Amino acid sequence: MAEIKPIKFSDEALQLCHKIMKRYPEGKQKSAILPVLHIAQAEFGGWLSAPVMDYVASLLKIQPVEVYEVASFYTMYNLKPVGKCVIEVCRTGPCWLMGAEDLVKFIEKKLNIKEGETTADGMFTLKTVECLASCGTAPMMQIGETYHENLTFEKCSDILDNYKAKGEHVSHWRKERITNHSDIKQ
Amino acid sequence: MGRQLLINDLDKEGIATLAGYKANGGYAALEKALKMKPEEVVTEVQKSGLRGRGGAGFPTGMKWSFIAKPPGVPRYLVCNADESEPGTFKDRYLMQRKPHILIEGMIISSFALGANTSYIYIRGEMMYVFHILEKAIQEAYDAGLLGKNILGSGYDLDLYVHCGAGAYICGEETGLIESLEGKRGNPRIKPPFPAVKGVWQCPTVVNNVETLAAVVPIINMTGDEYAKIGIGKSTGTKLISASGHINKPGVYEIELGVPVEEFIYSEQYCGGIRNGKKLKAVVAGGSSVPILPAEKLLKTPKGEPRLMSYESLSEGGFAEGTMLGSGGFIVMDEDTSVVKNLWNFTRFYHHESCGQCSPCREGTGWMEKILHKFLDGHATMADIDLLWDIQSKIDGRTICPLGDAASWPVASAIRHFRSEFEEYVKKGENMRDIQHYYRVNQLEATNS
Structure with a gap:
């Protein structure tokens, strides 16, 4: 039987969320929803399940629906399970001019998945995203918080191999920035 | 500099x-x-x-x-x-x-x-x-x-x-x-x-x-x-993000008023078009501003050199000019398909429309679908006019400027590159395999 883990942030994540919530005026803690959802994604395997969103609602003392409507609006939140590494390839204008379309096809072939899919081993999910403000270094992709720029097929291939060799879960809000959040001013 | x-x-x-x-x-x-x-x-x-x-x-x-x-x-x-x-x-x-x-x-x-x-x-x-x-x-x-x-x-x-x-x-x-x-x-x-x-x-x-x-x-x-510093009402310096088919993409800080031609071709800025190609078109201020063909970009309607300033780039209004916008300067060489680039931008606006105002929510989706017809080789000449009609009914009819931003690229692409849309219609499915570029010569070679 699968083990059912209670939905709860780690102590460090909880502390970090409370720090962030204090940045907004009294009674306006709902404002913290976007950063808190980023932290939730890092804490719970890269995506937001309904129970996780309910938990975030209780933390911010708002209704669950207020979390659902936000989580479904912003593209960085995954509402379905994803691989350990989400590859986000920029597909907009300047990146397209510089070959983003071919880059996506290359990754699809290399990983044997289509855009939007996850590899069978659960390592990679391939997404295309809109302009990441890296047009002068196109084509590019983002994995976690890292921008991989001026990509060629070879370079892209090496980068993906490296992630695979490490086999770690990568999130936008890096795990180590949650464990140690001394850089975040209250 | x-x-x-x-x-x-x-x-x-x-x-x-x-x-x-x-x-x-x-x-x-x-x-x-x-x-x-x-x-x-x-x-x-x-x-x-x-x-x-x-x-x-x-x-x-x-x-x-x-x-x-x-x-x-x-x-x-x-x-x-x-x-x-x-x-x-x-x-x-x-x-x-x-x-x-x-x-x-x-x-x-x-x-x-x-x-x-x-x-x-x-x-x-x-x-x-x-x-x-x-x-x-x-x-x-x-x-x-x-x-x-x-x-x-x-x-x-x-x-x-x-x-x-x-x-x-x-x-x-x-x-x-x-x-x-x-x-x-x-x-x-x-x-x-x-x-x-x-x-x-x-x-x-x-x-x-x-x-x-x-x-x-x-x-x-x-x-x-x-x-x-600068020129006229365009005072000070501006950061320009240069991207696309140029030798030296990157961020440049210019004194407003630098000639556009100097900005594209000078070694201290973009360093010219890569691979020795010719300049076809530029989107001078981020994807939302009207696209301009090379000759209209480099010279104002009066025949004077166009400058990198708010006023000079918009000289001639939307019929002949564009905008400085955010300074996102996207350069396209002679091989670029303006139609496919437009489809890319329009897909972007459709994706990013928040959905509040129906002209934008529905219009961006329709424009994307029609542009896709061009790429698939199923468009008709009437689709060009239909696109024009839709964009004109989004512009100015939404709460925020995203609607305008979605319509201007469509209007300007049709205004300045209508013949290219017509070519997509005439050649139909033969245009399908053109992934990045609009290589007319190659396509014609395979047809003969």
Whole structure:
């Protein structure tokens, strides 16, 4: 039987969320929803399940629906399970001019998945995203918080191999920035 | 190279740290400003002629002068670091390399506006820059540049970074405010303007990263001196993000008024078109502004050289000109398919429409579908007119400018490149295999 883990942030994540919530005026803690959802994604395997969103609602003392409507609006939140590494390839204008379309096809072939899919081993999910403000270094992709720029097929291939060799879960809000959040001013 | 005020010292050691920034004259403007009256700071910015660097080009000093000052109600300054206009990457470049110029600019501007709490709204994708800013803000607090009684002036300011989560619409100032309140980024109907009722219904000013950074040299050199740089009402310097088919893509700080031709071909800027190709078209100010073919870009309707300035780029109106916008300068060589590029942009606007206003929500989707017909080889000549019709019914009929931004690229592409749309119709499915480029010669060779 699968083990059912209670939905709860780690102590460090909880502390970090409370720090962030204090940045907004009294009674306006709902404002913290976007950063808190980023932290939730890092804490719970890269995506937001309904129970996780309910938990975030209780933390911010708002209704669950207020979390659902936000989580479904912003593209960085995954509402379905994803691989350990989400590859986000920029597909907009300047990146397209510089070959983003071919880059996506290359990754699809290399990983044997289509855009939007996850590899069978659960390592990679391939997404295309809109302009990441890296047009002068196109084509590019983002994995976690890292921008991989001026990509060629070879370079892209090496980068993906490296992630695979490490086999770690990568999130936008890096795990180590949650464990140690001394850089975040209250 | 002309004068540079923002990125002149990026090669200096440690410029990203407080110590390095201070060693190169950083925070001198703050000391100067804190000895002035807030309204004197506003006057300096008005005199400088600084215009919003995010895209709209609205005079910053005037925007500041509109802020309401009801007693007992807090005022807020929010920095728009949600840089997501396709083709624009200057703010990320600046924040990553020199975060303290933004922080210094924000402290001075908050002081001028009487704000005691300010936020930097950075797009969530730039999470690593979020942490760079956090670190820089921490340094500023530790040095007494933020917090209570800044540098003994009696002025208090708390500055926080807030991250978004992926939504182009949050770059629109009222969408950004909604997002900062923890909601979907649906823009608000104006009035009331943010200067009267902004975040949490309090008076709020929203300014772009580059705009706030420019306040630092303005205070250092005085508004009058800043206004001497540039040309006409386009004062000062501007960061231009150059991308596409050029030899040297990157961020360039120009004195407004540099000839467009010099900007594209000179070695100190873009270095010409790569692979020895010819210039076909440019989107000069981010994906939203009208596309211009080479000949209309380089010369104004009067036959004079066009300059990189708000006025010169818009000379001739939308029939013949474009806009400086955010300074996202996207260059396309002779092999580029304007139709396919337009499909790409239109798909973007469809994806990013927040869905509030039906002309934008439905219109962007229809335009994307029709453009897809061209790429698939199933379009008819009537589809060109249909596209024109749809874009004309979005423009000016939505709450926020996303609708306009979606319609202008379509209108300008049809206006200047109608024959290319016709070619897609005539050649039909033969155009399908053209992935990136519009290689007429190759296609004709395979047909014969």
